Amino acid sequence: MDESSQGAAYQPASFEPAWARRWAAENPFAGVNRGGRKYYVLEMLPYPSGALHMGHVRNYAIGDALARYCWMRGDEVLHPMGWDAFGLPAENAAIQNRTHPRTWTLRNIAHMKGQDQRFGFSYDWTREVATCLPEYYRWNQWLFLRFYERGLAYRKKGLVNWCPKCATVLANEQAEGGVCWRHEDTQVEQRELEQWYFRITAYAEELLRGLDTLPEWPERVRTMQRNWIGRSEGAEVEFALEGGGAPIKVFTTRIDTIYGASAILLAPEHPLAAELLDAGQREQARALRQRLGKLAPGEEPPKEGFFTGRYARNPFSGERLPVWVANFVLMGYGTGAVMAVPGHDVRDFDFCRKYELPIRVVVAPAEGAPERPEAALEGDGALVNSGPYTGMDNRQAMAAMTAKAEADGFGKGTVSYRLQDWGVSRQRFWGTPIPMIACPKCGMVPVPDEQLPVLLPENVELTGEGQSPLAADASFWRTTCPKCGGEARRETDTMDTFVDSSWYFYRYVSPQSEARPFEAEAIARWLPVDQYIGGIEHAILHLIYTRFFTKAMRDLGLCRLDEPITRLFTQGMITRHGAxxxxxxxxxxxxxxxxxxxxxxxxxxxxxxxxxxxxxxxxxxxxxxxxxxxxxxxxxxxxxxxxxxxxxxxxxxxxxxxxxxxxxxxxxxxxxxxxxxxxxxxxxxxxxxxxxxxxxxxxxxxxxxxxxxxxxxxxxxxxxxxxxxxxxxxxxxxxxxxxxxxxxxxxxxxxREDEIEIIVQVNGKLRARLKAAPETEAAELERAARAHERIAPLLAGATPRQVVVVPGRLVNFVL
RNA sequence: GCCCGGGUGGCGAAACUGGUAGACGCACGGGACUUAAAAUCCCGAGGGCCGCAAGGCCCGUGCCGGUUCGAAUCCGGCCCCGGGCACCA
Missing domain, CATH: 1.10.730.10 (Isoleucyl-tRNA Synthetase; Domain 1)
Structure with a gap:
């Protein structure tokens, strides 16, 4: 046969690169489409680590199939791509190669973009965004200032998670389970530092309720966020301190068990501890905390504590309760102090048994209250040994006792969240400089908008040693106060890179905008994202931060959205040899x-x-x-x-x-x-x-x-x-x-099929198949089945008890 | 411990609403083409039993039980694997 009519064999290398080059040059995936409905398809923007890996390919292959299908279906598709380009690996590379982190980052971006194009992903490259460029990060700074004006960005001193490998502070979300999110084998340390925070807790309730408006998010992700926000209803109760001083505030979800309290427990770093304790005890408290930090990840710490020598009074029973310091009480949750009710809480039970504090039952389970409980009884029941509340159902007692506390002014019903404010300061170079100036006279002064962006310095040599690179660079931090004109010092911390990724898909809609981060009309046209696709690993971190940003930006009047993403798809992982x-x-x-x-x-x-x-x-x-x-x-x-x-x-x-x-x-x-x-x-x-x-x-x-x-x-x-x-x-x-x-x-x-196969069963077992037109009626199917050469002998001499006929599918004779 | 997923051939999987279990593909076996190989094409294949054969029968979707004419699919109990959270008062 003649070669030319046969054609050459399938050799993708002979035509794929040519189209890839053509698409890269002509960007045919921008522009408009026959006036269809808008459809914003978004894949999570990658960190430019050097080259695409299979996880990216899977992510983009899914997104691209969808984007291409939607376009062909007639939708007006927006399908952009960009780079999450700040972050530590660039600094490490810079230290090794003695170059600027930008060099390494931009080279990686160029290479990975080339790979994306070689794969033929239909991105509109006119909208490309790289977060490490001043055109982008100046808007991080601008947004930071708007947050600051509204009290959504603030500075406070407190215990923070410190990863020794990253040599920086981490947010709570990035130090889950006490280990660094980037170094799973590295235990984070607790350090006391003054840091910048975003007040995400101001939106705790809305972030929680908003999950109910996202039916097209995977239930798994919504559950994870719900747990992370960790709303719990309870009461704050004040216990007067014997010998004077401010009362101890306690948060509890079980005020109904208050007659069973055996002690008041303070977190080791509770501010009251500093007042109440003598020098030796303070040392003890510090030791408790340090021992916690030395445990291997996942190891259950033993419950430890000591008596402070002071007593507090139970406002309900009038009982005198010893005040202890206990290592398992968390300063970061509730008020940092709890009442120990060993009869009805497993942790308190362990603690009180160890230190021989009294264990009493005040809520009787259905089968009756044991004299000496073998374990904490956490269920519901009727109150016993609870003064005027004895006999009352414990759920009702909660309401009654909370009302009593409010009436008498020693407590109130409150809601507590596990979610804490988002610490955004990082002691790193390759990130967005925080646009604030510390003036010895005026205090913290924001950088005026017209001075943005605060640029990262060009001439730096990163060594990986000593303090953070910006703090070491006087030419960066030496400045004048915008208010008084006196000598002042710039903030040298940079922002968490999760700030960058919290709003990048807003920038895509008007990437060239020079007057503001994004144009309102473009947002109104394209947002929310119709379909977001990415890995499950961002279920909490990125996806809660970006929801917070949307709500904060909405309240700043920058957009009108409550939620940024309508539909979320979390792809599976690709493993090899099971790992x-x-x-x-x-x-x-x-x-x-x-x-x-x-x-x-x-x-x-x-x-x-x-x-x-x-x-x-x-x-x-x-x-x-x-x-x-x-x-x-x-x-x-x-x-x-x-x-x-x-x-x-x-x-x-x-x-x-x-x-x-x-x-x-x-x-x-x-x-x-x-x-x-x-x-x-x-x-x-x-x-x-x-x-x-x-x-x-x-x-x-x-x-x-x-x-x-x-x-x-x-x-x-x-x-x-x-x-x-x-x-x-x-x-x-x-x-x-x-x-x-x-x-x-x-x-x-x-x-349409003109002939389909009908199966014939006898007692539910497949015995024959016959052909019939799809619309053949039941009676005719049964007749044909009875007449079938395989079936007739089986039915001979017997009358089926039942005949089930499902037209288009089967006939079943039950003998 | 608590909360989610998931267990189907040698392997990845399919079966959409309770109705032919194993589509499609990988690997494998046989054959065609070829001097040969590659490529390509055709055929076979869950397990077991009966039969020279055409073909037939039985078992089979992690395990036990239930509902139903009929269960991979629905219900109850259990086992195993994966993931998330874990002193949150």
């Missing part, structure tokens, strides 16, 4: 090598085919080959057919109807997958079935049918394998982008 891919394990798969061997289409398509996108999957090196083979089949079948160049090779067309039926059935399945659960693995399987059927029946196809099926196949393939689809589309003589063509129209009539 997370990492350089140290040596089990990484490099997307660049896959492109080299199989092309971008096969690589993207395989990660979608291997598993449903929300599930984890273990990488299989041979799996990509299957997709590559499939694309090769498409190339050989659809390539010649697309242009109708084989007109003379067409046959009588006896197979046309069957294959067209198949094509429309495939279209129905794929459309349904896009509109529903995004199980692209089954979409791709459907495409494979179509191609298999075509290959098997190719000899019975007319040239016209071939052309039509080929056209539909390429359209359906376009969201998954855009290069191949586009290449064959153009070879068929079309102009423009296949990705900008309308999605094919489904024809129910063509998709």
């Amino acid at each position: 997370k891919m990492s350089k140290s394990r040596g089990n990484v798969v490099d997307p660049a090598e896959l492109i080299e061997r199989y092309g971008a289409d096969a690589t993207r398509m395989y990660v979608l085919f291997a598993a449903p996108p929300e599930k984890d999957f273990d990488w299989n090196d041979q799996g990509v080959e299957g997709i590559h083979r499939f694309l090769g089949r498409v190339w050989r079948l659809a390539g010649p057919a697309a242009g109708g160049r084989e007109a003379q090779g067409g046959s009588d067309g006896t197979g046309d109807a069957a294959l067209l039926r198949r094509a429309h059935q495939t279209l129905r399945r794929i459309t349904r997958d896009f509109e529903g659960r995004w199980h692209f693995n089954t979409s791709i399987a459907a495409l494979m079935e179509l191609v298999n059927a075509w290959q098997a029946g190719d000899g019975e196809l007319s040239a016209g049918a071939r052309g039509e099926v080929s056209r539909m196949l390429l359209m359906m393939l376009a969201p998954f394998a855009p290069f191949l689809a586009h290449e064959l589309w153009r070879r068929a003589g079309h102009t423009g982008e296949i990705g900008r063509e309308p999605w094919p129209a489904f024809d129910a009539e063509l998709a």
Whole structure:
């Protein structure tokens, strides 16, 4: 056979790079689309670590399939990409290479952007944002100042999480479980420092309630955020201190158990401890705290404490209670002081048993109150030994006792949150400088807007030693006070990089805006994000900060949104040999090598085919080959057919109807997958079935049918394998982008089967199959089933007790 | 400990609303083409039993039980794996 009519073999390297270059130069994925409804598809912006990894590829392959489908469906799609470009790795690289962190960062961005383009992801690159550029971070500073004016940014001294490896402070969210989020083997230390905070707690209630307005977020993420916010209702009760002084405020959710209190417990760092304790005791308190810091991550610390020598009075019973310091009482939650009720709280039970404090039962469970409880009774019941409240149901007692405390002025009902304010100061170089100036005369003075941005210095040498680089650079911090003009010192801390990512997708809508962070009309047009796609690891950190930013910006009048993201999709992880891919394990798969061997289409398509996108999957090196083979089949079948160049090779067309039926059935399945659960693995399987059927029946196809099926196949393939689809589309003589063509129209009539298989069961067991028209009625199906050569003998001489007929599906005889 | 997910062939998975379990693919076996190989194409394949064969029968979706004409799917109990949270008073 003649080589030219046969065509060359499928070699993605022969056409993918050319289209990638063309798309990069012409940016065809910007602009407007036939006036459809707006659809903002967003993938989490990556940290420019150097090269794309498979997690990125999966994230973007999902987002891009969706963005391309939505465009073809007729939506006005916004699909931007950018770079979360501040952060520690750039500093470490700078120390090693003796360069500016920007050099390393920008080089990585250039490389990764090239990879994105090589993959054919349909981003609108005119909207690209890199958070490390002054054009971006000046708006971090601007927003910080607006927050400051509103009291949403403030400075306070307190205990903070310090990661010795990062050599910086971390927010609570970044030090979960006492370990650094970036160094899971590193225990954070507690240090007392003065730091900047964002008042996220002002929105605790709204952040919690807002979760109920996000039905299209995964339940798992909403639950995690709910737990993180940790709302609990209870009461604050004051216990008068014997011998004078301010009363001790205690937070409890179980005021009903107050007659069972055996002691008052203070957190070791409670401010009262400093007043009440003598020097020796203060040393003891410090020791308690330090021992906590030395535990291995996850290790349960033993409960320890000591008696202060002072007593407080129970405002209900009048009882005298010893005041202790206890290591398990947290200063950061409630009031930092609790009442110990060992009969009804497991922790207090352990503590009081150890130190032989009295254990009493004041809420009797249904089976009666034990004299000496073996464990804390945390359930409900009727009160006992509780003065005038004895006999009352404990739930009612809570309300009555709270009312009493309020009436008598020694307490009130309150709500407590686990969520704490977001510490945003970082003692690092490569971040947004905090735009504040400390003046010896005027105090903290904000940098005036017209002086923004406060730029990071150019001439720095990062050594990784000593204090933070900005603090060491006098030319940076030496300045004058904007108020009095006297000598003053700039803030040398930079912002947490989670500030950058809290609003970046607002910037995408008007990235060139010079007067403000983003344009209100553009926000009104594009936000909220219709579909956000990313990893589950950001369920709490990023996704709670960005919700907070939206609410704060709304209250500043910058936008009108309550929530920034309508629908959230969390993709599964890709593992290899059962473990997370990492350089140290040596089990990484490099997307660049896959492109080299199989092309971008096969690589993207395989990660979608291997598993449903929300599930984890273990990488299989041979799996990509299957997709590559499939694309090769498409190339050989659809390539010649697309242009109708084989007109003379067409046959009588006896197979046309069957294959067209198949094509429309495939279209129905794929459309349904896009509109529903995004199980692209089954979409791709459907495409494979179509191609298999075509290959098997190719000899019975007319040239016209071939052309039509080929056209539909390429359209359906376009969201998954855009290069191949586009290449064959153009070879068929079309102009423009296949990705900008309308999605094919489904024809129910063509998709209709004229004969289906009905199964026949006897006692629920499959015994025969018969063919029938889909609309065949029950009586006729039963008649045909009874007459079937396999079934008739089984029914001979017996009358079925029941006959179940489900038209279109089955007949079941119950004997 | 508490709260979520999830257990289906050798492997990744499919089965959409309770109705043919294992689509599609990987790996594997056999064959065609080829001097040969690669590529490609065709065929086979959950396990067991009967049969020369066509074919037939039984078992099978983590385990035990239930509901139903019919259960991977619904209900109850248990086991295992993965993830999140964990002194939050």
